Amino acid sequence: MEAAERVCARIEVYGRVQAVGFRPCVYRLATELGIDGFVRNAGGHVVISASGCRQNLDEFVARLERTAPPHARIDRVDVTPDPSTHLGAGFAIAGSSVDHSAGTVTPDLATCQDCLRELWDLADRRYRYPFVNCTNCGPRATIMTSLPYDRSRTSMRGFWMCARCTTEYHDPGNRRFHAEPIACPDCGPQLAWDTARGEDALGAAIVAVADGGIVAVKGIGGYQLVCDATDDQAVRRLRRLKARQRKPFAVMTGSVAEARRLTPLTEPEATVLASAEAPIVLCAGTSARLAPSVAPDVAELGLFLPTSPLHHLLLAGLARPLVVTSGNVAGSPIVIDDLAATTELGPLVDGVLRHDRPIWSRCDDSVARVVSGRTTLLRRARGYAPDFLRLPCATTAPVLAVGAQLKHTTTLAVEDRAYLGPYLGDLENAETLAAFERGVARTLRLHQVSPEYCACDLHPQYLSTRFAERWPAGRRIPVQHHHAHVAATAAEHGVDGPFIGIAYDGLGLGEDGTFWGGEILLATFREHRRVGRFGLAPMPGGAAAIRRPARMALGYLYGAETRAEPLHAAEAAVLLDRLDPIEVRGIRSAVGKRLNCPVTSSAGRLFDAVSALLGVCDSASYEGEAPVLLEAAAAGHPDGKVLHWSLRRQEDLWVFDPVPTLRHLLQAAIDAPPGAVAARFHTTMTEVTVALAEQVASDSGVRTVCLGGGVFQNRRLLTQVLDGLREVGLHGLVSAQVPVNDGGISYGQAAVAAARLDRR
Template sequence: MKGRRVTRRIEVFGRVQGVGFRPWVHRAATGLGLDGWVRNVDGHVELAAAGSPGALDELVLRLRGHPPPLAVVRRVRVTDFPGEETPAGSGFAVVPSRADPAAAPREIPPDAAVCDACLRELLDPHDRRHRHPFINCTDCGPRATIVEDLPYDRERTTMRRFPLCPACAAEYADPGDRRFHAEPLACPACGPRLAWDGLTGEEALRAAVEAVANGGIVAVKGLGGYQLVCDATDPAAVAALRQRKRRPAKPFAVMARDLDAVRRLAYVGRTEEAVLTSPQRPVVLLRARRAGTPVTPQVRPGTGRVGLFLPTTGLHHLLLRALDRPLVVTSGNRADEPIATDDTEARRVLGAVADGFLTHDRPVRARYDDSVVHVVRRDVLVLRRARGYAPAPLVLPVPAPLPLVGAGAQLKHAFALAEHGRAHLAAHTGDLADAATYDAFEASYAHLSRLTGIVPRVAAHDLHPGYLSTQWARAGPFERRVPVQHHHAHVAAVAAEHGLTGPFVGVAYDGLGVGDDGTLWGGEVLAADLTGYRRVGRFARAPLPGGEAAVRHPARMALGYLFGAEPLGAPPPAPWLTRPFTDRLDPHLTPLVRAVVERRVNCPPASSAGRLFDAAASLLGLGDTVSYEGQAAVALESAAGGLRAGALPWRLVRVDGLWVYDPSTTLTALLEGLVDGTPVPRLAAAFHTAVAEVTAALVERAVADGAPPTVCLGGGCFQNRRLLTDVRRLLRAQGLRVLTGRAVPVNDGGIGYGQAAVASALLAEDRKG
């Protein structure tokens, strides 16, 4: 008697397109003796499988528990499929994709670095893909940067311009091959070709290698746009890159050939090793070795950390092996501009920066910078979410009742598209400072909206009317707009990432954001949930002499604290303490700042933790002027190093129902330490300890007043490893649960996601009411 035979329809939702899922299903089903088919359906994968109930149950178990390496299975739906007649022994097939206009939001797979199997082929002289710069398979290669439409098939990617040769076509059609339905599939005979000033292929690569070896700067067309490459061991080359790129001090990322090369440059822990070699291949901030490293110090001025990453593509592997030295690999742009993606645009924008262009004929469909992470106590924390991570969706703990967009902030801009229980956080755009970056944002929004199928009806935005993202949201064709306070968005992003729907204490430390009272905030303790917040603590206010000029010139900020800090009972530092600081400044600056502070002319007050760090750095002689946001704070953290030091004095006072940190006592002690000859590193460490203790005390008072025992730490100041580590330790000692951003940046790169989480919760609450 024949065994019972059934047919089931299986739908798999998640990151299941562009990750080798259909070939994997084909192999699994064939191995289990099942008949049927599998296909892409817009944002998910659909199967009809026929066979014994036991074999079908086993297939579902494998789908849920053991998908291919790049896949993320979020849900599997199984239903009987009595109408599907699949004859026994007919086999299992991959069939053409089907569009479904009513499909849920679709996931776009991020790019993945070259896998080990492809790397072996790249380096094998007997393999037909030996030294093919664009090598890939179903487990690796470009995805988000080449997709033009969904369902994800070759004809809907930029690879449609490259017809497969017979050998590649055979691999593409062979279910037993690693490249079965690998959409970016190519080989030297049919794939993209390198080019350099009239040269192609290997000759083009050799010309680029020679240019870098001779101290030149080369613009290389990468996965998500152009990159600027030079010899990281050559001080003259790095100095030239800084001058031409207009980036005088911000550290450059360095690409190393392999893990052994990374270890020669920095200290690498097990978690850091795992993330360095992950398919995402982000830049990882590591503690730099002080001696014996060939990399010039000009790569990382003012910091003890170096951003290192491993080759992401076959082309990067070939460059690193040919040059056999670490390379600066940085964004192909000039300061504050978007990365160049179009070949003509690249030559126009980078013509005065690069000495040559190593390009190719595969278009870049979407702009993606390199992601940046660091590891803190074995936690991998994303600082810049881009290639390898974006635009993979994140969970929304309160599903969005209407499709919406979180427009993001101004700095480190990244918007978020949300519908139902998912939010797609777009790749890092940069600072929305000019028309070029704004155009890049609009292009990215249009592209991601079309791919995901999310057409927002609601826009959530910052309170700051001057942000280009706010202006975009207010001018757009939306049915409703939801203003979200900047620091509420910071802590809501942390809460949402960790699935919180109930109340929590939010600690938001950053540079500046408009508060709900119209003043500038930045050192805030909030009793909050996703729908709202109550301010329960803050830092004292100090004027920003000259407004934005104080952000670019920490010396102005220091003078603002010395001459105009919010009077909370502590006396200002005596003149004999401040004189050594003011005497080393431009003689015209001190009287000018004193005058504008006393007259309150263009001196907006701010309760900012970030600006306090700037002031402390300037007082310690670590930076009176900065060329990038956060530079002074980075120098302060670097000066503190690993020193442990008791806290500088601090005090809290009660003002209008809030607990307020008065830093005057702390800054006075800082100046006293300088006069007494205390080493700057010890004072920097003691300052960090003081801010950590202040934070713990503010939270302790909030909890004592009835706030919940869960704390979310958000805002750019918590990129500071020392501050984050000390604050977490002190709060956990109080028995509190402490959360911070992991997949979502704690800096302004997470604001769009936080806005989406708040707007979703508010819309859901409205529907209940």
């Protein structure tokens, strides 16, 4: 048999292939198959120059995907013959190319099973070492200073690898081959607590928490505040310290088994909990084992597992569930700086457990929930951000999409990749605004991109819109808020062609200058047409009505747009008797004179009003509390009979008139508990939504329905609407990787901007 002919090829692999141990995998495969050449990181992808006999080369390409490491994701492999290249014998991992125009930042991953085994193995040299990691786990995005991802460009550059770590790092057969944050007790970061170091520091923190204290702990993406979740006094103190009245806290447990001891979990919930992304998972249920002040009055529990070896050590040492919440003061971004932790958090807590591996990029904990068997993100941050998502239409020029105002995120769009940054918070907070500006600068530096266009909201007073004014008018792409919401869902699902968008949320400025929020749109990525809406109501005092649902109820009572008989004071007697007559009189007068009473078609505000009308929530201590409590109240009532509702045609729009529904609701509430009526309201909103979708579908022939907006964080409503759409033969979609709330706006803006630029 004659010697097999050697062929050369250039193989380009696209996807999540950097910082996940992909190159070592390629190395091992090439060595096994006798392929010569080299592999290197280039831009956001990996380039392999390979030569070998045709059969082996084909097998090499075929096996690339199968042998890829667990956290890699291969989107595309391009193979081009490259006869010009002459490759020497053997295979090598080459240095990264300096072109990193489209570099990919890999998210931080929770400790893997192999590393955990070492953590608890008395004989291992990394026994109880809080910074154990490997190519399959550990910090990534938060320690990176620039691309490409090499140790010299991470916050590990200040730690000289010891001889043993160096050997592991350079051994292609080792699972720490090119694990950039590789470390061991001899050469890596160390814990500190006041003047104590190492195990003593850890021990001091454990004693402080065990004694009912609150401790600041340096986590992966920022400092966290930690206390015993079974100690009501400690949790109450934490609430005072954070100025956080009732918003539920998340609880960290050591394992899925321990989480199950708190509340029953479904299989998909257990899977997400144990995933490498390790988000906080909102699980239906409550737990009698936890302090009552952890999650008062709500029907869900936010649980998560340790996200780093340090958290494993803490949990093991304390053997009880812990409240773990972001280390910040009321609305400010999570603290990442050691000095700030000592000076700002230090005086408030019983100690600071810090270490000397700097955090370069802030990243809060992610929040997920399983709905109809699928994981959906409510907050996209650690573990997910800033991994990129696909855009259905590649952008012809780089676009920075600056999002909304609350739950703020930004998205950088380059070609068909959308780098959706981590959740930041409310931009009105000065520290958050500064973090947003710094984050943008960092992202652009990291990707070496200067965006030609900036996509923003229509709202002139969002501080993100103000930021966008740095671009000249011709380079700004304003995107209507609800178009962005539904485009985010459509883009994540790669919807092709027109779709029906149902956007239910708090507020977003519409093209007509009123505030939208209960909208049915007929849309493509480029444009949208409003085809349906909720009836209008005034928001007495604007933002004040949002903070106080009782005001919103008065808005519907005194000023709702309706073709039916307006509501009478007598019908809402329970509410009116409860409120201060001065407030009622003043609001009635302000509504009558339209004084600071912007009108809205918002579905979120209707949920607010219902929550107040049923006596569930008059004032909200956190955003969305009223609908959250309304859903919780309905939880004990699986079926709710539908209430009256009315849909009418008005000036080319389908308009849902909420007044007949509110009237029936108030009648029903006379002799039924609020929860039972709340359940009926959910059923009604489901029927209305499905009816609106059906009408628009039959008018337009479009069958795909994309849901978006914060109201769909309501699990009951979302599940019922998806079921209802399916029953009438419509294809209902909701985003999963992208939050349905305003955290998804920047991604939706990017998708719209890309589509608009496409035909310029």
